[in-house]
Amino acid sequence: MNYQTIEDTIGKTPLVRLVRLVDESIRQRNNVVLAKLEGNNPAGSVKDRPALSMIRHAEARGTIKPGDTLIEATSGNTGIALAMAAALRGYRMVLIMPEDLSVERRQSMGAYGAEIILTPVKGGMECARDLAEQMQRDGKGVILDQFANPDNPRAHYESTGPELWDDTNGEITHFVSSMGTTGTIMGTSQYLKERNPAIQIVGAQPEEGSRIPGIRKWPEAYLPKIFDRSRIDRVESVSQAVAEERTRELARREGIFAGVSSGGACDVALRIAREVENATIVFIVCDRGDRYLSTGVFPA
Structure with missing residues (x-):
């Protein structure tokens, strides 16, 4: 038998459709909002x-x-x-x-x-x-330097992007990702844009004064070297309060127990879903919520 090692279980994470957070206005626009569950990786995150x-x-x-x-x-x-x-x-x-x-x-x-x-x-x-x-x-x-190492976005060019393209049968129209090191959005954008340049790549960043784990708005001197602004079509800001509430809603209403950056990405995806029509919108659920139990985000 050729048994897998733990390395072999990285990637190929589920892509699931939101059901209860998608309101009537989104359904009338014939939009689908999908969540890529990266918390299903063996160490629990997209990283x-x-x-x-x-x-x-x-x-x-x-x-x-x-x-x-x-x-x-x-x-x-x-x-x-x-x-x-x-x-x-x-x-x-x-x-x-x-x-x-x-x-x-x-x-x-x-x-x-x-x-x-x-x-x-x-x-x-x-x-x-x-x-x-x-x-x-x-x-x-x-x-290893995740902020400057091209093997960071390379991982998403070689795996995350192809998975999203295949799992949506090439119908993905929008990709939403929170931006930290920016490796996820850079590599996935490169792959998807090569397949269809019309796909919209949307980054989520924190509003001024907000602290959201996993999302950063870097000072110019510390911008990740792997970051290329030309690969992003749109950047949306998210407040800490909104990201935390969306995170709780993902758990309570969709059964998706995720971290706070995922709530931020979800909110941006829902914003887009209320603006466009006939769209397939995918956002990244970066990790699992059990990493945040001590932070007070989830009520006891």
């Missing part, structure tokens, strides 16, 4: 795809080898995914993250054997990224 991609391709180039130390600044999901991939491929993993991120995320990383370094809240992800670069300069490990 499983680029985590394994970055390690595999670095190995192929000879940049790293099992036994080496890997370093990454992460807001959570990439860290968990890298911790899993490092564990199964034999690396020591050091993860640097702001101290205010949920305890569930930290515990998940630790469960895979990763070492965690916390940075001050006021420094945000920028501080974590600066520390990672300093550690690499000091010879303490190798940064």
